[in-house]
Amino acid sequence: MVLSQKLHEAFKGTVERITGPRTVSAFREKGVLSVSEFILAGDNLVSKCPTWSWEAGEPSRRKSYLPPEKQFLITRNVPCLRRAASIEEEYESAGGEILVDNEDNDGWLATHGKPKDKCEEDDNLPSMESLEISKKSTVVSISNHFGGEDEEDIPDMEGYDEPECLIETDPATLQSTYLVAHEPDDDNILRTRTYDVSITYDKYYQTPRVWLTGYDESRMLLQPEHVLEDVSQDHARKTVTIEDHPHLPGKHASIHPCRHGAVMKKIIDVLVSRGVEPEVYKYLFLFLKFVASVIPTIEYDYTMDFDLGSSSS
Amino acid sequence: MGEKGSGSILQFAPFQSSVDEGFWHRLSSLKLNKLGIDDSPIPITGFYAPCSYSQVSNYLTVITESLPSDSDEQSSMAVISHGSRNRCSVPGILYNTNTLESFHAIDKLSLLKKEAKKIWEDIHSGEAVDDSRVLSRFLLISFADLKKWSFRYWFAFPALVLDPPATLVDLRPASKWFSLQEAESVSAACNEWRNSRLTADVPFFLVSIAADSQATIRHLKDWEACQGDGQKLLFGFYDPCHLQNNPGWPLRNFLALIFSRWNIKSVRFLCYKENRGYADMGLSLVGKALITVPQGWKENRRVPDAVGWELNNKGRTVSRSIILAKSMDPTMLAVSAA
Structure with a gap:
């Protein structure tokens, strides 16, 4: 972490300690959530999209302002068939400028169609500087201190192959390349990864915050730098x-939440201008739809075809 | 997809493991704060769920809460992890050795047999009918190098071997085996089963379909009650595997149970899968297996052979390792925090 980010984290931590959690709703005015609204929206997400669950997490890290069994939301083992980085290369070579395939030309999605402009406005946001990773380095392998079974480790493993007792010749075991998940026929495919996507409540920004834990095809942990290949490269x-x-x-x-409130506010304003009454319990659906522009190839569930407004249930 | 010719060997897609980083963190702190050099086996809990995306299989996952807490504060966590539809618990056992040498010296065959014997005994005692999770009992061996923060480990998912193997005479998407009405009713019944806190994490069950196409999901212990009313009866299980031509691993011990307990040699099974959290009869499979082992196979006195050490993605049986120095080593943490 760079120093400015450290300082910001320390500042944020102090503010979080001395201020109480938001209790008054400012959903319409600021696009943010109170703690109880976060729980409400989370309950709704879990009931409509059952691949999401509430979890308790580490007891030692429990936040007292959240119910013990509803500390954060998580969906596990979400497929990610293509690298966002490689998709963007296709777009660029085709002369495209917009990163996210915006299949429905609804105005509200267009408000955040190019979030990079917004981010560039905020030059001095501390966390923005922390990842000076060139485009090149996100695509090639980074030496691996963190992750699991990287390339160098494999010969080591095979040294420990113990054939003497573990040749299991069992005709009922599927021996083929069962681990290779189904992948589209495409030259730009790297490998199918899977993600655990979690949503926490950020008390400082008063918005949800998305976290990504990536795994390679053998379900070995990816170091977070590799996760960036699955993030829209501008982000x-x-x-x-x-x-x-x-x-x-x-x-x-993690997708830094500094702009989440403002983006959500814009989405809400667009809904209102179209005569749709935004409802706070649907916040996470709107939020996850917006997050999909940051992680376009991670296929987590946020039920695309739900009703945006109160016009029907 | 589609039907297999009669008489092909029923092949099962192996279970795959996944370890959350939190598991290694808690194991390390257990080792440092509580266990010391005590290397007796530790009961752990693994979790899995039915396949919920058509492109990837689900895994048997161990997470922080898979291990007992190192503080004696009995948290409510253990209670919470039950009844969760996305975390169906499976009992497992962890052998964590003190040295790399002892890790390699572990007699893996006999350890696997030992776990398989527990499954076999649970089948014969009826325990596996009351609590079907024990059918998927698993084994984990590990060596935690707390100087380098590296972990070597290997999972086994013991499966009782039918000899000769079962044959597969039919396997197709459930939507093609059920009538439209039946498929709708089975979907609705499965969704209800999965939405109830009482049954959401019960991974083996009976599907009975009445003459009027209405499906009911029942517990295994209700098998006797399902007999004799002319229904279609299927043996259902949460299938973690995404493949359309092979059922997943949990069916293996289920078949052993079905044959040993109820002496059924022609088994109609349902590989239950979901799409984004809801029953999907296009992804779910219905198949028919013929069990041809000699009648004496199911006698209690001799435990059948077992297989199940996890293969890597090249199909080899080798251990895995992970290095977590970057997130665990106090020196490296201090450097990155400076």
Whole structure:
């Protein structure tokens, strides 16, 4: 972590300690959530998209302002078939400028169609500087201190192959390349990864915050730098940072929440201007739809075809 | 996809493991603060769920809460982890050795047999009918190098071997085996089963379909009650595997149970899978297996052979390792925090 980010974290931590959690709703005015609204929206997400669950996390890291069994939301083993980085290369070679395939031309999605401009406005946001990773280095292998079974480790492992007792010749075991998940026929494919995507409540920004834990095809932990390959490259170098997860051990990639309130406010304004009454319990659906522009290839569930407004249930 | 010719060997897609970083953190702190050099086996809990995306299989995952807490403060966590639809618990056992040498010296065959014997005994005692999770009992061996913060480990998912192996005479998407009405009713019944806190994490069950196409999901212990009313009866299980041509690993010990307990040699099974959290009869499979082992196979006195050490993605049986110095080593943490 760079120093400015450290300082900011220390500042944020102090503020979080001395201020109480938000209790008055400012959803319409600021696009933020109170703690009880976060629980409400989380309950709704879990009931509509059952791949999401509430979890308790590390007891030692429990936040007292959240119910013990509802500390954060998580969906595990979400497939990510393509690297966002490689998709963008396709776009660039095709002369495209917009990163996210915006299949529905709804105005509200367009408000955040190019979030990079917004981020560039905030030059002095501390966490933005933390990832000066060149585009090159996100695509090639970074020497691996963190992750699991990297390339160098494999010969080591095979040295320990113990054929004497473990040749299991069992005709009923599927021997083929069962681990190779189904992948689209495409030259730009790297490998199918899976993600655990979690959502925590950020007390300082009063918004949800998304965390990514990536695994390679053998379900070995990816070091967070590799996770950046699955982040829209504009965000990988700006809004996605690698930090300590508030409830889980280890370093995880996270979409920095500094702009979440403002973006959500814009989405809400667009809804209102279209005569739709935004409802706070649907906050996380709107939020996850917006997050999909940052991690376009991680196929987590946020039920695309739900009703945005109160016009129907 | 589609039907297999009659008489092909029923092949099961192996279970795959996944370890959350938190598991190693807690194991390290257990080792440092509580266990010391005590290397007796530790009961742990693994979790899995039915396959919920068509492109990737689900894993048997161990997480922080898989291990007992190192403080004696009995948290409510253990209670919470039950009844969760995305975390169906499976009992496991961890052998953590004190040295790399003893890790390699572990007699893996006999350890696997020992776990397989527990499964076999649970089948014969009826325990596996009352609490079907014990059918997927697993084994983990590890060596935690707390100087380098590296962990070597290996999972085994013991499976009782039918000899000769079962044959597969039919396997197709459930939507093609059920009538439209039946498929709708089975989906609704499965969704209800998965939404109830009482049954969400019960991974083996019976699907009975009445003459009017109405499906009911029942516990295994209700097998006797399902007999004799002319229904279609299927043996269902949460299938973690995404493949369309092979059922997943949990069916293996389930078949052993079905044959040993109820003497059924022609088994109609349902590989239950979901799409984004809801029953999906297009991804779920219905198959028919014929069990041809000699009648004496199911006698209690001799435990069948077992297989199940996890293969790597090249199909080899080797241990795995992970280095977590960057997030665990106090020196490296101090450097990165400076």
